[in-house]
Amino acid sequence: MAVKSLQDLFHETLKDIYYVEKKLVRALPKMAKNAESPELREAIEAHLTETEGQVERLEQIFEIVEKRAQAKKCEAMDGILREADEVLSEVEDGATDAAIIASAQTVEHYEIARYGTLASWARQLGMDEAAELFDETLTEEKEADQKLSALAERTSNQQAAAA
Amino acid sequence: MAVKSLQDLFHETLKDIYYVEKKLVRALPKMAKNAESPELREAIEAHLTETEGQVERLEQIFEIVEKRAQAKKCEAMDGILREADEVLSEVEDGATDAAIIASAQTVEHYEIARYGTLASWARQLGMDEAAELFDETLTEEKEADQKLSALAERTSNQQAAAA
Numbered sequence: 001m002a003v004k005s006l007q008d009l010f011h012e013t014l015k016d017i018y019y020v021e022k023k024l025v026r027a028l029p030k031m032a033k034n035a036e037s038p039e040l041r042e043a044i045e046a047h048l049t050e051t052e053g054q055v056e057r058l059e060q061i062f063e064i065v066e067k068r069a070q071a072k073k074c075e076a077m078d079g080i081l082r083e084a085d086e087v088l089s090e091v092e093d094g095a096t097d098a099a100i101i102a103s104a105q106t107v108e109h110y111e112i113a114r115y116g117t118l119a120s121w122a123r124q125l126g127m128d129e130a131a132e133l134f135d136e137t138l139t140e141e142k143e144a145d146q147k148l149s150a151l152a153e154r155t156s157n158q159q160a161a162a163a
Numbered sequence: 164m165a166v167k168s169l170q171d172l173f174h175e176t177l178k179d180i181y182y183v184e185k186k187l188v189r190a191l192p193k194m195a196k197n198a199e200s201p202e203l204r205e206a207i208e209a210h211l212t213e214t215e216g217q218v219e220r221l222e223q224i225f226e227i228v229e230k231r232a233q234a235k236k237c238e239a240m241d242g243i244l245r246e247a248d249e250v251l252s253e254v255e256d257g258a259t260d261a262a263i264i265a266s267a268q269t270v271e272h273y274e275i276a277r278y279g280t281l282a283s284w285a286r287q288l289g290m291d292e293a294a295e296l297f298d299e300t301l302t303e304e305k306e307a308d309q310k311l312s313a314l315a316e317r318t319s320n321q322q323a324a325a326a
Contacts, residue, residue, distance in 0.1 A: 005257075009254065012250070075241075075245050095168055098169055099167075102276075106239060108276070110272060110273065113271070114269070117315075152283050156283075
């Protein structure tokens, strides 16, 4: 059994979030394709571009800590995406966007938790450059989450107006 | 294949978060027992009491919607807790609290995402009483998350001072 220091925890969690972001790059196009409203589709496509940038930022951090960029299976993310797929396969027209937004927000919040932790650990370990990169992504994830909340409101108002 | 309306989505997600909270009631005592600092132990114990109240609040909501209180396996939560157990079994003294706080924050953020969605859907479905109950829990979860962030900072400062 490996006994882990804060530095090891940092490295393991970095591999965890790298897995999450890379998996999200593959999952977002399917979410965008299934979106009913053009606004949601565009928001997801914009977040895909952002996510690709976040993957690159993580690769920069692997360079800073002089480790090979490597993903480690994240069971939480796999669980979130399995639930998202299941719901999407069962949902009826008119509720699809609500289901997609809800799933996307669980991903965003997993990322917000992880980036918050990683930024804090990076500072504790004296890696200020890495901490700033995590903070940049953290800001993007929080904004993505708020945008999804706003879209959820708007989608529901449009449905109410059309009813 | 069940075709699901927003009402069905609401009910499925309610069963999902009920599973999460009940599972957390069983997981928190282990986290508290493993905590190194008394502040973290007390914070987790306080959150256990709060979580028991949140379970009751969910049971009230099941009553409001006239459904049997029923939990539905949440793969995301199971994944989060498996990762938490794995990390805790491997971490060395001095980094235990950092690991516990990080795991607890992924749980809090999963809950924040879910309660935000449920409050929004409850309003769309005209269930204002349920929405208010979700909001109460949402506020508690956000405060619990902030408290954990503050504890992470404090723990690290104490370690730095002792080094």
